[in-house]
Amino acid sequence: MNHDAYDDNYIRSILNGVKSIAMVGASPVNVRPSYFAFKYLAQRGYDMIPVNPGHVGKALMGKPFVASLADIGRPIDMIDIFRNSSHIMPVVEEALKLSPPPKVIWMQLGARDDAAAEKAEAAGLKVVMNRCPKIEYGRLSSEISWMGVNSRTLSSKRAPVPTQGMRLSLNRTSFGGGQTAASDRAAKNKTEST
């Protein structure tokens, strides 16, 4: 698996396939990226669970915080890890102990741990690193286009007007893989030099 550049179909199949997402490191502070990614994914119809031992007793958009993955108490499709690269491995190890284990481990923009990814992939999980699911969902649905982002998708179909809680179609025609050839190259150079 090449983690410097992802094929759109790989990301699309994950975002189309998962229903429940546990966000490790979710913050109740409404200016943190984890807060607005959580809110966006909830508004697009995902069953979101905030995981953060520091905020047990509080809720995020009406969903109570749990202290750990083990405390969720039901099967979860995807774990979105909002922690620095150095805190990824213990979360992945904890996730692999769940029964059944999740189908997908997703590490946020800026977070990458290749050893943890290998471990999860060896157990049959799909892994995405250094990406934001909100940005990817917005890109593949082209909802992000308002800010001039190259969605790298085309469509001649009339799009539905998005409403609250509505899942958007991610099945536009993609062109190119990853994030654009140039930025993929830059990411690869960065990985190789660190």
Add this chain to the structure above:
Amino acid sequence: MTDRLPGFSTLAVHAGAQPDPTTGARATPIYQTTSFVFNDADHAASLFGLQAFGNIYTRIGNPTNAVLEERVAALEGGTAALAVASGHAAQLVVLQQLMRPGDEVLAARKLYGGSINQFTHAFKAFGWNVAWADPDDAGSFERAVTPHTKAIFIESIANPAGSITDIEAIAAIARNAGVPLIVDNTLASPYLIKPIDHGADIVVHSATKFLGGHGNSLGGIIVDAGTFDWAKDNKYPMLSEPRPEYHGIRIQETFGNFAFAIACRVLGLRDLGPALSPFNAFMILTGIETLPLRMQKHCDNAKAVAEFLSTHPAVSAVNYAGLPGDRYNNLQRKYAPKGAGAVFTFSLKGGYDAGVNLVSNLKLFSHLANVGDTRSLVIHPASTTHSQLDDAAKVKSGAAPDVVRLSIGIEDKEDLIEDLDQALRA
């Protein structure tokens, strides 16, 4: 579904555009509105906090402009783009994200004259310094880098003489210096040269020229290649440090590989204000749909005209990179194999007076200060744009008294050649 890159012409027509969700309109509607209604207070707050996707106010973003932005980002192979009021506004907004008083931009000596003015005078008043290097000698950039250098700025095809820059050589120097390479791709357009493929980190355009292409609308574009790591050594605090005006979010951390385009929008455009009119965005978008057709015709016509001039008895020299034997012909074949663009200069045996006469005798060429129009254009720099300089300074800036600049349009080449021939003989 395959992840296959559509051709340039398909992207020029489709990228960023989709039938309007509410009306089904197929052409991109002109959203001629200043502002956009919020769903509720929470929606408003999340838009202002950069937490949700959506429109607020046309100075920050507009749905018509967004189609233009995505289209040019796709054509250039960038991660995102921002449309602004003019090419000069694009240059200002880009450098405002990178420069603090005392910082330096290292620029190619061969730039559009207006850019030389902007860098030398307007930017100096901000405390931004400029150092100049020779785009024909990449080593001169390497030697000019200092600890204060924050960016390198070049033109892919330089105005006025149509010279071609060795982008890869200068990109390597920028990479070693740890600064972004900004390429003004106005005269080439992405149809001829895609600077990001050659190592550019940021591309700017005067969309006024070939992108719009019809001489009817001012506009500028900034494209983020998504290649530069802004957080690396805290040299670019606008991108790496918490932003007080957005509750302390860090732009690079939040937006990843399109952080630069976002910074230009939510810090640059929002606060400096040079927004593009949605009407102009529509005009430029319409122009871009035919960019590949027009650009090829511009180049084919320019080559025919340059060939004609190079054998004309009244002409002493032609500078067109598309001519075999031209000093830039090798670079043209490497960087712009489809053509050398439409803007070039030539010299007249009869000197200054011959230049003035030529301009007044032409019947089809328009005498004006622009390039990249469907119509063919001519200017005699020594008696117009560069008339304030003494003769020595004119020669140095490529505007010697005997030099004429052409921007070749998309008319029939036989008519252009005939017009030049009669004006040179008159």
